[in-house]
Amino acid sequence: MIKTVDEYHKKLNLLKKYDESYYDLSNPKVSDSKYDALKKELLEFEEKNNKYKFVGSKVGYTPSKKFSKVKHLEKMLSLDNAFDFSDVKNFLKKIKNYLNFDIQKEITLNAEPKIDGISASLIYKNKSLIQGLSRGDGDFGEDITENLLTIKEIPKIIDNQDLPEYFEVRGEVYIGKKDFQKIKENFANPRNAAAGSLRQKDSNNTAKIPLKFFAYGTTQVNQKNFTNQSEFLNYLNQCGFKTNELSKTINNIEELEIYYANLEKKRSSLDYDIDGIVYKVNNFELQHRLGNLSNSPRWAIAHKFSSEKAFSVINDIEIQVGRTGALTPVAKIDPVTVGGVVVSNATLHNEDEIARKDIRIGDTVLIQRAGDVIPQVVSVDLSKRSKTSKAYIFPKKCPCGNNTIKDYNQITKKIDAVRRCPDIGYECQYMAREKLKHFVSKDALNIDGLGKKVIDDFWNLGFVKLPSDIFNLDYNKIKNLEGWGELSSSNLKQAIENSKKITLEKFIFSIGIRHIGQENAKIIASYFKSIKNFQKLFNNSQLNKELKSVREIDGIGETQINALNEFFSNPKNEKVIKLLVQELAIKDFEIITNGIFANKTLMFTGGFERMSRSEAKSLAESQGGKVLGGVSKKLNYLVVGSSKPTKSKMEKAVELDVEIISEEKWYKLLNR
Numbered sequence: 001m002i003k004t005v006d007e008y009h010k011k012l013n014l015l016k017k018y019d020e021s022y023y024d025l026s027n028p029k030v031s032d033s034k035y036d037a038l039k040k041e042l043l044e045f046e047e048k049n050n051k052y053k054f055v056g057s058k059v060g061y062t063p064s065k066k067f068s069k070v071k072h073l074e075k076m077l078s079l080d081n082a083f084d085f086s087d088v089k090n091f092l093k094k095i096k097n098y099l100n101f102d103i104q105k106e107i108t109l110n111a112e113p114k115i116d117g118i119s120a121s122l123i124y125k126n127k128s129l130i131q132g133l134s135r136g137d138g139d140f141g142e143d144i145t146e147n148l149l150t151i152k153e154i155p156k157i158i159d160n161q162d163l164p165e166y167f168e169v170r171g172e173v174y175i176g177k178k179d180f181q182k183i184k185e186n187f188a189n190p191r192n193a194a195a196g197s198l199r200q201k202d203s204n205n206t207a208k209i210p211l212k213f214f215a216y217g218t219t220q221v222n223q224k225n226f227t228n229q230s231e232f233l234n235y236l237n238q239c240g241f242k243t244n245e246l247s248k249t250i251n252n253i254e255e256l257e258i259y260y261a262n263l264e265k266k267r268s269s270l271d272y273d274i275d276g277i278v279y280k281v282n283n284f285e286l287q288h289r290l291g292n293l294s295n296s297p298r299w300a301i302a303h304k305f306s307s308e309k310a311f312s313v314i315n316d317i318e319i320q321v322g323r324t325g326a327l328t329p330v331a332k333i334d335p336v337t338v339g340g341v342v343v344s345n346a347t348l349h350n351e352d353e354i355a356r357k358d359i360r361i362g363d364t365v366l367i368q369r370a371g372d373v374i375p376q377v378v379s380v381d382l383s384k385r386s387k388t389s390k391a392y393i394f395p396k397k398c399p400c401g402n403n404t405i406k407d408y409n410q411i412t413k414k415i416d417a418v419r420r421c422p423d424i425g426y427e428c429q430y431m432a433r434e435k436l437k438h439f440v441s442k443d444a445l446n447i448d449g450l451g452k453k454v455i456d457d458f459w460n461l462g463f464v465k466l467p468s469d470i471f472n473l474d475y476n477k478i479k480n481l482e483g484w485g486e487l488s489s490s491n492l493k494q495a496i497e498n499s500k501k502i503t504l505e506k507f508i509f510s511i512g513i514r515h516i517g518q519e520n521a522k523i524i525a526s527y528f529k530s531i532k533n534f535q536k537l538f539n540n541s542q543l544n545k546e547l548k549s550v551r552e553i554d555g556i557g558e559t560q561i562n563a564l565n566e567f568f569s570n571p572k573n574e575k576v577i578k579l580l581v582q583e584l585a586i587k588d589f590e591i592i593t594n595g596i597f598a599n600k601t602l603m604f605t606g607g608f609e610r611m612s613r614s615e616a617k618s619l620a621e622s623q624g625g626k627v628l629g630g631v632s633k634k635l636n637y638l639v640v641g642s643s644k645p646t647k648s649k650m651e652k653a654v655e656l657d658v659e660i661i662s663e664e665k666w667y668k669l670l671n672r
Helices: 005-024 032-048 085-099 177-181 190-198 229-238 253-269 284-290 351-357 429-439 452-460 467-472 475-479 486-499 504-510 518-528 531-538 540-550 558-568 571-583 613-622 647-655 663-669
Strands: 069-071 109-115 118-125 128-134 140-142 166-175 211-217 248-250 274-281 300-304 309-321 327-338 341-347 364-370 374-380 501-503 585-587 601-605 637-640 659-662
Touching: 005 032, 085 253, 085 274, 085 284, 085 300, 085 613, 109 229, 109 253, 118 190, 128 140, 166 190, 177 190, 190 211, 211 229, 248 253, 253 274, 274 284, 309 341, 309 429, 327 351, 327 364, 341 364, 351 374, 429 452, 429 467, 467 571, 475 486, 486 501, 501 504, 504 518, 504 531, 504 585, 518 531, 518 540, 531 540, 531 558, 531 571, 540 558, 558 571, 601 613, 601 647, 637 647, 637 663, 647 659, 659 663
Parallel strands: 341 374, 501 585, 601 637, 637 659
Antiparallel strands: 069 140, 109 248, 109 274, 118 128, 118 166, 166 211, 274 300, 309 327, 309 364, 327 341, 364 374
16 A cells, blocks of 8 residues: 555556556566556555546556557547536527527527547548547547447448448547446546547457447538438438437527436436537538637537535635736645545635635635536635634735736726736746746647646756757656656657647747737738748837737737737747747748639628628638738728628728729629
């Protein structure tokens, strides 16, 4: 039995070495019984000490070299979340606005239970399964064909005359609750068991695990043969796939609320884990019109179930600093089980939230896991408060020593609730470390093997302080660290080398400028086109001129302009980014050269009868156009909707000899 943290780490490192020998070197160092005993010992320690979850949250040794990476035919997107019905109603409102539908018009949805499993993609050629991929990072998945072939519920051959030559089916791999009881000694939960089984080196081992499969989707190319999602699910059944029998077509918000309530009641009685419901616009044509954001579709959302709750005691309040300087208070609580997970930390959100709920150290509080994910403090049990209790005073200084500030929000006309460290260079060590974590994250450079924990370790050892340091690591030192070795350090080196090739939009997102998310990064990249042009922002003498031009881009507002100005006015940031550019091979923004509006700029004014302005802008960009936010000499076309166009914009367009396109001509150009 493990009694100390030091003993835990020593045995954990031993397990890692055993895993490396077995999975990557095919040279087991110990017998199965000795390995299983060590793993069980570690799991027992982790169950008692929630802070430590390496074995419980990870199955086997990460097989980065065992499976080849394959690009998905179409990106496998993740879903945005809704935590209550107001979120769902807002989702529907956005859809109607985008499609230019009347707010009272009902949109038919297909509702499906959200299985807590592992997403997979199956590719058939001439009716035979030829390849199976994991979701991976959405763009590339791991080729796990051999392991997926062991799942009995996945047809190896589809006996259907109507099947196209290439046919892709997407779905969720899972383990039933009853089946999991037979193997639970080896895994933390059913989802981790499914994940580990799919990444086994030997598919014979995967075959021993009772994996199952629910099919739920396909690519847009295959959707063209169907009218809607419910029709497609019926077709999957005809092809031999199992789809979820609880899926249902929803016609209005009242039906949706009833379906949600009924499924939540059934949740515990189902033989598989679900954590919510996925709502999809049922009509495929509308799905295509709505399109996607960077990582999620506009036409679908995951509605999470209400949180499970429990009481605990706050022992301390710790201040954490994010990459943008936001100070987040976190309650350190007595470990308590909430929704089957042991929780020892809970977010308190911000200073105002603490004051509003009057949360104090020593309080007994109600904890909930919002959307089954983020633990938070709901309320205080005042009947159990000590008479000597004192109100919590939120610190006015960042842990780095800087005086904190609260920004004035130009949109809400109020002071922000979040207190921030004003440092925007790399002087605040807390912000700098979080910026590094953002830089290597999945949506940025996506460096395999360089996660948050490794960044923390390397930071503490002085290996990395700036993003460019990542490309100049001393691997001789790394391989001699506890828990590392020749192979793991070599894998990290290769992953870092691979990450050097990056698109301009990902680079802009990765450097972590406040208010510049993925969508804004893409808009900015489409304007500058190359890193050479983007580097003009690094020059103080050109900064104002460039920002004046950026201000004209549709989708970029004063908030983003101010953030760019603040970031690039800082000499430290300028130096850091220049060093980074030297290390990377940054690809130019991909420009559509064969579209109707290739290399042309457009602006829209007035309402449209058959589509929203948002959809019109998306269509213009898909045809190679760049949408601006104002009329200037740079503008090629002003597209004028039939409903209340701005007269001054039309007059200025005439004055500057900008071509004006009517709504009728717009539809003709698009051949609609």
